[in-house]
Amino acid sequence: MKTPINWSPMGSGAQAMGPAKTGQAGAPDFPSDFMPRLKQLDLGIEAVFLAWEITRLTGRETGPKQQRALMLLLLAAQLTSAEGSTRLPLSDGGHLDRALDEFGVTAEERAAIESLLGEARQACSGPASPGLADIFGGPGDYRPLIIDHDCLYLQKLHVLEERVGKKLRLLIDSKAAGATGGPPDSKLDQAIESALIDVFENPPAGPFGKIELDSSQKQAVRNALKGRIAIISGRPGSGKTSIVTSLLRVLARIGSPPLESMALAAPTGKAADRMRQAIANHLGAISDCGEADRRLAESCPPSSTLHRLLRYSPGQDRFWHNENNPLSEQFVIIDESSMIDLAMMDRLLGALQPGARVVFLGDADQLPSIDTGAVLRDLCHSGAANKKGRVVVLQKSYRAREEDSGGSKILEVAAAINAGRSPANTAGGGAIAQRNQVSELLFEGVEHLWPGDEAQMPAFFKKWRVRFQSMLPDLNNRLIHEYASGPSGFDGKTVNALRVILDYYERSRILCVTRVTAGGTGSMAVNTWFHHQWSEDLQIAGMATGTSPLMVGEPVLITRNDYNLRLFNGDSGLVLMVKPSTETGQRTAEPMAVFPRAGSFVAYPLEMLRGRLELAWATTVHKAQGSEYDNVAILLPEVHVRPLTRELLYTAVTRAKSSVVIVGSGEVLESGVKRTMDRASGLADMLG
Numbered sequence: 001m002k003t004p005i006n007w008s009p010m011g012s013g014a015q016a017m018g019p020a021k022t023g024q025a026g027a028p029d030f031p032s033d034f035m036p037r038l039k040q041l042d043l044g045i046e047a048v049f050l051a052w053e054i055t056r057l058t059g060r061e062t063g064p065k066q067q068r069a070l071m072l073l074l075l076a077a078q079l080t081s082a083e084g085s086t087r088l089p090l091s092d093g094g095h096l097d098r099a100l101d102e103f104g105v106t107a108e109e110r111a112a113i114e115s116l117l118g119e120a121r122q123a124c125s126g127p128a129s130p131g132l133a134d135i136f137g138g139p140g141d142y143r144p145l146i147i148d149h150d151c152l153y154l155q156k157l158h159v160l161e162e163r164v165g166k167k168l169r170l171l172i173d174s175k176a177a178g179a180t181g182g183p184p185d186s187k188l189d190q191a192i193e194s195a196l197i198d199v200f201e202n203p204p205a206g207p208f209g210k211i212e213l214d215s216s217q218k219q220a221v222r223n224a225l226k227g228r229i230a231i232i233s234g235r236p237g238s239g240k241t242s243i244v245t246s247l248l249r250v251l252a253r254i255g256s257p258p259l260e261s262m263a264l265a266a267p268t269g270k271a272a273d274r275m276r277q278a279i280a281n282h283l284g285a286i287s288d289c290g291e292a293d294r295r296l297a298e299s300c301p302p303s304s305t306l307h308r309l310l311r312y313s314p315g316q317d318r319f320w321h322n323e324n325n326p327l328s329e330q331f332v333i334i335d336e337s338s339m340i341d342l343a344m345m346d347r348l349l350g351a352l353q354p355g356a357r358v359v360f361l362g363d364a365d366q367l368p369s370i371d372t373g374a375v376l377r378d379l380c381h382s383g384a385a386n387k388k389g390r391v392v393v394l395q396k397s398y399r400a401r402e403e404d405s406g407g408s409k410i411l412e413v414a415a416a417i418n419a420g421r422s423p424a425n426t427a428g429g430g431a432i433a434q435r436n437q438v439s440e441l442l443f444e445g446v447e448h449l450w451p452g453d454e455a456q457m458p459a460f461f462k463k464w465r466v467r468f469q470s471m472l473p474d475l476n477n478r479l480i481h482e483y484a485s486g487p488s489g490f491d492g493k494t495v496n497a498l499r500v501i502l503d504y505y506e507r508s509r510i511l512c513v514t515r516v517t518a519g520g521t522g523s524m525a526v527n528t529w530f531h532h533q534w535s536e537d538l539q540i541a542g543m544a545t546g547t548s549p550l551m552v553g554e555p556v557l558i559t560r561n562d563y564n565l566r567l568f569n570g571d572s573g574l575v576l577m578v579k580p581s582t583e584t585g586q587r588t589a590e591p592m593a594v595f596p597r598a599g600s601f602v603a604y605p606l607e608m609l610r611g612r613l614e615l616a617w618a619t620t621v622h623k624a625q626g627s628e629y630d631n632v633a634i635l636l637p638e639v640h641v642r643p644l645t646r647e648l649l650y651t652a653v654t655r656a657k658s659s660v661v662i663v664g665s666g667e668v669l670e671s672g673v674k675r676t677m678d679r680a681s682g683l684a685d686m687l688g
Contacts, residue, residue: 031071037103038075047078054144058131069112070135076100077145077152084372085680086161086342087151090117095680121147149682157372160342164375165686167349171229171358172385172687188256192225195253199246204285211242211285220392221246227390228357231337231379233364234394235414236628236654240361241278244333247359248279251331252296259296263329264303267339267369269558269568271626273596275335276303280599302598305568306334306344307561310351314563319347326353336626337362342373342683364393365418366651367625367677374679384688406658409445413660414653417646417673424448424666432662438463443631446653446660448669457520460663461529464510464633469537472504476541479553482577482589483603490601498594498601502574505555508631510618511652519638521664523618526635530617550575550606550613552591557616557623558609565604570623571595572616578603621652632656636664636672644672 034048051074055067076099080088089095100110116132124138124147137143139158146153153161200218203210213221220243224230234240244264252259264279266272283289283297309327311320321327332352334340337360340348352358360376368374385391397411412431413423423432423446435441435449438459451457469475478501483494490498512523520526534554543552550556558571573595580587580603592603593613606613618635634652637644649672653660662669 031068034071034075034103041079041082041102043075043079043082047075047082051075051078054135057134057144065108065112066116069109069116072100072103072105072109073113073116073152074145075103077154079103080680081154081157081372083679084368084370084374084677086157086372087148087153087680087682089151089680090147091150094678120145121150149685151680151682153682157342160346161373161682162686164342164346164349165683167346168229168379168382168683169384169687171349172227172382172388172390174228175226188254191254192250195250196221198253198290199249202286202288202290204245204282205287206285211282213239213242213246214396216392216394216396217243217246220394221250223389223392224357224359225250227388228355229385229390230357230359231376231385231391232359232361232394233376233380233391234361235363235365235397235411237397237657238394239396239398240335240394241275241282244275244335244359244361245279245282247333248296248300249293252292257330259299259301261328261330262301263309263327263332264301264335265306265309265332266303266335266626267306267344268336268570268626269305269566270570270572271336271339272303272305273598274626274628276300276598279303303335305561306340306348307568308563310347312563314561319351321351322347323350325351327351327356328353329356331357331359333359333361335361338364338366338374338376339369339625340373340375341369341371342375343371344369345373345375363654365647366654367622367647368679370622373683374677374681375683377679378681378683378687381684382687383684387688406445410653410656410658410660413446414650417650417653420646420673420676422670422673424670441661443467443659443661446662448662448666450665451663457663458529460633460661461526461533464508465530465533468508471507472501475501475504475553476543479576480543482579483594485578485580485603487581490603495600498576499596501576502594502596502601505574506572506627507629508633509616509624509627509629509655510633510635511621511624511655512618512635513621513637513644513648514641515620521635521637523620523623526618527615531615550591550593550615552577555616556593556613557619558595558612559614560612562609562612565608566597566602567595567604567609567612570626572627575606576603621648621655624655625651627655628657629655630658631661632659633661633663636662636668638665638668640668640671640675644668645675645677646673647677649673 035045038048051071054074055070058067058070076096077088079099079102080095088099119132120136123132123136135143136145136147139146139148144155146155146158148158200213203212217239220230220232224247232240232243251257251262264275266275279300283293286293313320330353360379362376364377364380368377379385380391380393409431416423432446432448435447436452438449438456441447441449441463449460483490483498510526512521512526514522516522516524531554534551538551552575554575556573556575558567558569561568573593575591576594577589578592578594579589590605592605593609594601594603632652632655
């Protein structure tokens with residue numbers, strides 16, 4: 001009697017890794033020699049188990065070489081998916097070859113894979129061997145692997161991409177009911193035109209004069225009113241918030257839809273809060289505020305995360321709003337849309353009610369979502385979306401002002417990186433200043449420090465730390481202060497004091513390519529260095545440090561969503577001494593993590609956030625997405641690593657408003673500029 005096999009991936013894999021054969025006769029042995037090949041890749045052992053178990057479905061009909069080739073092909077598809085692509089192109093000479101090179105395939109294995117692909121294509125279009133016919137299929141087939149447009153898909157990704165493509169195409173082809181561009185006698189169209197004129201002629205005031213929309217921004221507002229979908233892409237600081245606020249002001253004037261039927265959202269809590277604050281500031285700067293603007297300021301739709309908008313239940317691991325229970329809102333505006341992955345886009349589009357309109361804002365050149373897909377990029381490249389006038393790309397930046405020397409250089413370097421050109425040659429080399437020693441740094445414009453020895457990096461950290469502490473003269477006094485919190489939160493005076501110190505901490509940030517390793521340039525290693533130095537500073541200043549792993553005055557970051565506390569992955573805060581009071585009396589002050597929320601602040605005991613909080617003297621570029629700082633330092637690894645790409649460097653540089661310091665070798669910088677994420681996706685094809 002045969003010993004029963006545990007068919008869970010870990011169970012069957014564990015048994016299969018032994019020397020004895022398992023399973024039915026003719027099934028492949030577990031290829032234990034594949035494991036060393038995965039050591040440096042973004043794949044775990046479960047990827048091998050999945051490939052192995054799918055290969056087992058071929059049974060006796062395929063030989064050992066073909067089974068091995070199939071496993072390598074399955075692993076290549078999973079590697080491509082782990083890197084964010086939805087499909088693996090088979091004949092472009094790039095993605096497949098690169099994936100196979102990552103595995104170090106032999107010439108014999110490569111020949112077997114080519115032969116297998118020939119038979120797989122035949123399996124999708126006609127008779128094939130029974131084993132492969134159970135594995136490969138074409139569009140509409142229910143098979144583990146789908147071949148479409150000569151690209152290999154994992155079946156679930158093909159279904160997901162096809163579904164998102166159909167939903168987006170429907171939105172692109174639909175015109176909003178009663179929108180501008182309809183019949184010339186439409187009363188609603190006349191009301192919209194009147195509202196547009198009123199809003200455009202009454203802009204808010206800014207530090208450099210009135211914030212008037214340029215022609216492309218005005219076109220973006222009109223586009224959002226014409227159809228059921230609008231895509232607005234632009235560099236950070238290109239005026240996307242001004243477009244959102246102007247759009248809300250127009251809708252407030254016409255009352256269709258009403259304010260309570262609108263929703264504002266972003267992928268992260270920090271981005272959602274920044275969106276809310278920016279809109280409030282914009283509305284507050286309008287000098288001639290009419291009734292509609294006052295009503296909007298008082299009843300502006302709240303901004304939330306996408307998870308909160310769709311009412312995600314972590315306990316049930318599902319979203320409350322879906323196709324069967326759509327959102328009640330008729331107009332949805334999403335900021336930082338480059339961070340939306342394919343699966344979240346599917347959930348959002350599925351939750352829209354029939355006739356609802358949606359506006360996506362973001363920067364298509366930034367890092368896409370960590371997960372699969374590059375939806376905003378594909379929308380911007382869609383022929384159908386552009387032909388229908390649904391896409392507007394903003395060119396001018398108002399964050400790093402071109403009139404400002406430092407801001408102008410940041411823009412020049414960012415544009416060069418985005419175009420794949422060496423930033424060292426931008427504007428004859430004048431846009432980026434080369435520094436050989438830490439002492440030469442001025443923290444103005446864009447500087448490149450090329451450490452000549454191991455002592456340069458700690459020296460840079462010390463200079464960064466000294467400069468940080470000197471920019472707020474009474475920093476220590478603000479840190480030792482005990483901030484009182486009542487049953488209803490902080491009072492107005494305390495809120496103002498907290499705003500000063502938290503805004504100060506948000507002015508500067510060190511950005512890292514990776515979280516770990518990278519020769520001491522990962523965010524964990526950098527945070528450890530600053531943590532030890534901060535502990536010494538506090539002791540010298542006579543401030544008790546205690547035994548907590550987080551000390552007063554240290555910036556922190558939420559790493560996991562907590563829906564009960566309304567804290568979300570990426571939210572940044574600061575550890576301060578807080579003296580909470582309750583109805584029963586005042587409690588002793590203790591170190592607490594303070595976070596901004598809706599114009600005020602909330603504080604939580606550190607123990608309550610255990611396992612969800614980490615230091616944020618330095619963060620990865622991915623974590624900084626959706627943020628803006630005055631000063632940024634970008635730490636390059638000692639050697640090129642996989643995450644270092646053109647998109648990552650562009651995103652890092654464009655976080656800054658005033659100064660950027662790039663720390664690392666020129667060779668690593670150049671290799672990063674040359675390498676793109678190059679996510680393979682069929683969404684743009686599906687959209688036409």
